[in-house]
Amino acid sequence: MKVAILGCGAIGGVVARSLRDGEVPGAELVGVVHAGPTDPPDLPVLGIEAATEQADLVVECAGQRALAELGPSIVASGADLLVVSVGALADDALLTKLRDTGPGTLHLCSGAVGGxxxxxxxxxxxxxxxxxxxxxxxxxxxxxxxxxxxxxxxxxxxxxxxxxxxxxxxxxxxxxxxxxxxxxxxxxxxxxxxxxxxxxxxxxxxxxxxxxxxxxxxxxxxxxxxxxHPSPGNPATSGVVPHAVLAAVAKLARPTGAFA
Ligand SMILES: NC(=O)c1ccc[n+]([C@@H]2O[C@H](COP(=O)([O-])OP(=O)(O)OC[C@H]3O[C@@H](n4cnc5c(N)ncnc54)[C@H](O)[C@@H]3O)[C@@H](O)[C@H]2O)c1
The missing domain is CATH 3.30.360.10 (Dihydrodipicolinate Reductase; domain 2)
Incomplete structure (x- = not known):
């Protein structure tokens, strides 16, 4: 499964480097889409169009606004979308667009919580x-x-x-x-x-x-x-969240034997 990461901060950076290093069997990083002034030197960088063209799955780690702006074009391109900024889905129109329009499939990451x-x-x-x-x-x-x-x-x-x-x-x-x-x-x-x-x-x-x-x-x-514990990269984010994302990517890449 080819994976692109949207947003390369405290969550996306950890997820991208883990995928780059081959830590998730069945998943391969194609690149990161980021908004900062300088490219991360150790990661392949893509524009959003290239990301949706090349990736089977785009992982949103960029915030609620970015999800609202870019999510619809990602699923419309046919790529699947794994969402971390789930609060954006409080907007019913956005949720309907992402979940029901396709052809890409919307997946939600449990992020910082369980149960x-x-x-x-x-x-x-x-x-x-x-x-x-x-x-x-x-x-x-x-x-x-x-x-x-x-x-x-x-x-x-x-x-x-x-x-x-x-x-x-x-x-x-x-x-x-x-x-x-x-x-x-x-x-x-x-x-x-x-x-x-x-x-x-x-x-x-x-x-x-x-x-x-x-x-x-x-x-x-x-x-x-x-x-x-808060993330070392962003105290507003918990350190476990990128690992919840990686667990979700692992499950999508190799669903057999995973909790459904
Ligand atoms: N579901 C959960 O439990 C949970 C937990 C923590 C955070 N989150 C969500 O995850 C988001 C990211 O968290 P973080 O700690 O990595 O934040 P962060 O600020 O460290 O990183 C976000 C990155 O996304 C980039 N970005 C913003 N808009 C973009 C765009 N349009 N295109 C490309 N890149 C863009 C920013 O430049 C930044 O580098 C938070 O805003 C929050 O909504 C969810």
Whole structure:
């Protein structure tokens, strides 16, 4: 399977180098599409058109905006698309375009969280009555451009954890596009954007990024606590995420024997 990587930052860089080094049997790097001023010196660089022409699979690691801009032309070209910035799919029109139009197939990466499989099963069996995700990250990584100067300063200087937002997953993932993709992952897993309440907490003393997911329903009660070390390349991203991408690529390259 020939693979192109869209976005060569903390996630895409690790994924591209691992594929270049032949660490995923059945998958081969054709190149990276990047937006920085200088090309990564150790990786083959492609334009988006060449990437979609040459690759069987394009892996989006570039952010919600890039996915919204480039995703439709990738699946329209016939290449499959593996998405990391799943929060962009809170836009129903984009989700429909990417999932239902083809001819390329849309795949989602579980990214920083797990347990999505059992949540999907529980949602089918009798439904879920409540689903919550509380994300806690090191405070400065949660500062957003839409916040006013006072709020930005309060987050940077807080000595205590501060709840920044609580609401429907769709709104929270849009407000924190680099930090709350996980809220979208949970909503997509249970196929109900309105059911999932997401909370984002800025904690000045959080050494790890945590996601606490709880769900209740006819099949049982579920609680997962995920505590990830931040990525050395980007403290807003967890270090495990590129490895979740590589696991997803491995599964697409050699589906036999993998968890479905
Ligand atoms: N699903 C999850 O659990 C999860 C977890 C962490 C991050 N993410 C998503 O992954 C994205 C990437 O994370 P990261 O830590 O690697 O970010 P990053 O900022 O380190 O890297 C993103 C790279 O993409 C490049 N880029 C942006 N727009 C582009 C475009 N149009 N074409 C080509 N390259 C482009 C940037 O120049 C940058 O190099 C985040 O924005 C977030 O949306 C998802």
């Amino acid at each position: 999505l499989d059992v949540l999907a099963a529980a949602a089918r069996e009798g439904g879920l009555s409540a689903v919550r995700i509380v994300t806690t990250k090191k405070a400065p990584t949660l500062v957003q451009r839409w916040m006013d100067a006072e709020q930005q300063e309060r987050i940077r200087s807080t000595a205590e954890p501060v709840e920044l937002m609580r609401g429907p997953a769709r709104e929270v993932t849009a407000a924190f596009p680099a930090s709350a993709n996980v809220a979208a992952s949970v909503a997509l897993a249970v196929e109900d954007w309105d059911l999932v309440e997401a909370t984002v907490v800025a904690d000045p003393n959080a050494p790890l990024t945590s996601h606490v997911i709880t769900a209740e329903g006819g099949s049982g009660d579920y609680r997962f606590e995920i505590r990830n």
